[in-house]
Amino acid sequence: MFDIVNLIIIPLFATIVVRIVGLKYRNITFHITLFSLLLVLFIATFNLFNIDVVSYVMGGFSAYKGIELVGSKFSYALISAITLAALLSLINSSAVIDRHFNLKKVNYYSLYLLAMSGFIGLCLTNDLFNLYVFLEVTSLSSYALLSLGNKRSYLSSFNYLLIGSVGASFYLLSIGYLYSITGSLNFTEVSNIIINLDSSIIKNIAFAFFIVGIFIKMAVFPFHFWLPNSYHYAINPVSSLFASVGTKVSAFIFIKILLGIYGITFITQNYDLHLLLEILVSLAIIFGGCFALIQNRIKRLITYIIVIEIGYIVAGMIIGTDLSIKASMYHIISDVFITLGLFLFVTILSFIVSDKHTVNLNYSQLYQCFKKSKLASWGFIIIMLVVIGLPPTPGFISKWLLLTSAYSAESYIIFGSLIFSSIVTVVIFFRILESMLFKTEFSNELTVRKVNFSMVLPLYVVIFILAILSIYSNELFENVINPFIERI
């Protein structure tokens, strides 16, 4: 009924419509954005429940000549998740945008839609070079959007542009190496050819460039330094979109190429490479935890929590057993909502304590927030419990699967780092709880504003979705994640 290409075309078309309509009627651009994202969400969820793997060839050229899009259940699930996340942060942020960026509204919404169409394209495409183009579409719009913010945001966005372009160029270079030995750009064909080349040095070089490029995009530890700066200094709505969606879609690309082209045995059977990646990802989790622990500002703390969460996803891939891959794929979907929930709370908090659009939030302001809006504070506590991984939550499911598979695969480094990060998040949680419930000497200097219910509502929608994810986790594993792994 619905071609999957519509999922990309609708936001792309809406980008142009917003720009043209926005010339005259600035106020309805929000409604166009909302409507087109709702349409995408509807099509993606419809596809999720009704159709299975479909292939779409662009312009009618066969898959090996032209560009092929492949939609699987998992990519529909991810598209539904990211579109829902984008919708919630759009609704949550419309008041902020109206007040502070009314003149830039048209640019803001058109870039928002452009980024979304790029993200959806990344989930669907089955062509290596097409993937690069979508990667650059999302990156360019994210550089532009993340430059909205306080004094530092231009500089941090500029640094992100430099490092992000280098990452994308490394990815392009790895395509070049793969193309030089396979002569093809289609995922399926490349993997068919490459499987017969047992020990080609070019294959390894391509993998090295790919790992560096995608780790920069995902913000895995040694390449993570752009993320806290650019997300911290940008305005809240923008950082909540890119934090919840951007890194997770990059993680999906990582899984798609690692499983789809190289095969998981490429890293599990190569002892040195496996050990190197294990150490790298353990360092990512440990350092993310340490940096999160020493932060005094809430938003910066949350950006380091993202670094830890990305570490979990990569750890699942590196361990490389069937169970751990499933766990990391499950964590991609649940982490979209965990991160979104954290950032929605930051939006509410900065609305409560300050009139400006960017503000340094520290622990002492949590006390005021708790006094002013109990509902939002309890929502934040619930989401922090998910981050820790308390038993019935989705955070527990993925973390438990990761721990057991790390233990059975004898990767004790990752096992230790997972335990360490759990302890760190518990410490952070109690620090937050303490500063919420007990007054400190710093906490009576600010004028606080009351928050209305429509800002808190998205936070509870996120909690509701997380609950659904944990209740229906079996169905998700059986019907969505298993077919994806078996097909590849």
Add this chain to the structure above:
Amino acid sequence: MEIFLEQINYIVFLILMLIGVYAMMIKNNLMKKVIGLIIFQTSIILYFISLAYKDHASIPILAHHSGADHHIDISHYDNPVPHALMLTAIVVGVATTGLALALIQRIYERFNTLEEDQIIKILKDK
């Protein structure tokens, strides 16, 4: 020497890439960093075009009368795919450069300087 000349494209690609990375990492001026980025992206374009090159080959356009019955020897034609890919990559590079220049303009408006250490000093003083 012979090997060196055969590989000259790839050696130049490597040198250009390193120059680009060097400029981005070491240079203090933001404008020079952007120039480094451009050099870096250009080196990758050189790499792709070198992949497509064949000795004594011509442009990949079939003559009008050579239909399906003619045997086509692909070693007589350059590979067109990398050229097509690089056309897109050049467009992406132009967009990146444009955005970087726009950001630089804003940074200059705000700080009145493009030297990174001075900008950081201004930010720390506040």
